[in-house]
Amino acid sequence: MNIPFVIEASGLGKRYGRTWALRDCTLAVPGGQVAALVGPNGAGKTTLLNLAVGLAAPTAGAVTVLGGRPAGAPAALAGIAFVAQDTPVYKNMSAADMMHVTRNLNRRFDQPYANARLDELGIPPKRKAGKLSGGQRAQLALTLALARRPRLLVLDEPVAMLDPVARHDFMATVLTAAVDDGVSVVLSSHVLADLEQVAGYLILLSRGQVRVAGEVAGLLAAHRQASLEALALHYLRETTPEVAR
């Protein structure tokens, strides 16, 4: 059972008050690879991901995941693991407690995998999550997500707050899950350099609208750009001349 598209949106829009955080978003993100959601701050990346994981309800249009399951429905939650921005964890709980909570809230939880990962990362199971370094906390959140054995892993700005080493380690874990375990990944970032090596699919958002979406290789070839960064800049300059990054 191979799911061709992990996120499908049609005419998707979300308005907060009078501001449209996302408008007229129609896309189909293919599975089986790492899809990168990029764009400047405030472009609507978090909004799109929140809609996809069911944390927010659309103002307009619809979004389904994993081959037609309505976002936020039990069937959708069962197959998606989400790591939110700033990787929120219960600060007064130990890593072991967090594992126990996650195991209780899901039917599937790979405890041996989680134990092995924490061991590998050198995170003591008894240590309170609030006492972990930023990188360790992000890795803990990622471990909890992956131990659920999701089909789709959604990450919102997972490395924005991390130092370069932690950032590299985190992305290595994500890539391992994607390549070895076949987990589809959708991750957002405003740091394009992190995505260069891993992204197979690119969605570029700016000002709440999709500017371009497609396979990275095809986009690079079509626009004769050498890198993701150049490609993104090309589109951002084209659509919003005042954005200079």
Next chain:
Amino acid sequence: MTAPTMPARPDEEASPRPVPWRRMAWVTWRQHRFALAGVAALLGALAVYLWLSGLQAHHAFAAAAGCPPASSYACGNLLDDFNGTYGARAEAVAGLLLAVPALIGAFVGAPVLGREMESGTFRYTWTQEFGRRRWALAKLVPLAVVVAGAAGAFSVLFSWYLQPFLSDGNQTPLAPTVFGLRGIAFAAWTLAAFAIGALAGMLIRRVVAAIAATLAVYAGLALAVMNFLRPHYLAPLVSRNLLSPPASAWIISQWWTKGGTFIFAPWPPDIVQRQDCPDSSFGPNGPSLAGLTQCFVRHGYTRWTSYQPASRFWPFQWIEGGWLLVLSVLLIAVTVWLVRRRAA
């Protein structure tokens, strides 16, 4: 880049069986055990005090009530001593206990959702397979039942503690200071405070602000009910020229009329007393209310008293417990509805 194929998984995932409810039991316990321990410590300490102080009071009352002959001066003194010593203490205890539901609502109810919202952990919890609506229910309902149950058990002890003060029939069980602490009212008020706290936490999304809001809303509601709502659960009885309504009755209001028009309330002003009934105002034991009443009735005044008889204690308990239960269920339902529709 080669796209790795997705491993096949059983098709049941498309329409999964929900994660069993009982799995949330540990999660709820783990996250709220300190709050529940706080409730246990608070009620436990108060219970120990009530038990020890109550034993003393019961002994003292038994001695005073069994004193022969009951009409003697010494026995009267004993009863006065009992009321002076233990009655004042019971009033202080009752005043303290009125705050207990508010504290439970603020410190147990408000953080349940307020802390998740404040720290952003709801983004983690609500995207787990268990589902956010069921998650909210699995937290709020057991906690509500536990705090209401603990309060209910505690109020049984308080009823026992209060027994001597009510058994002489000179105190009304409907008195605002003790009515809400006995019967089913104490559990119902605790439940309502918890529900107010839970909703405040969800609406305000900050723990400290939600605690403050819970205390304020609870105090406002409790005062409004005591002063404006409870006296009217059932139409009060109105008596005409009753010299003294039963001591166990809850007097709602008293007023006087003459020739069918309202004259004054609740008692005649001094100037009228001196004019119409100068003698009856000052007996050997101070002003005698009965004598005063009789005198004014002779002068053509009519005295009216509206009151709730003590026999209405249980009907009032069921009325108050009933609407508080309905209110609590509504507040919790609104809270869960907010969890469901709240956008991140």
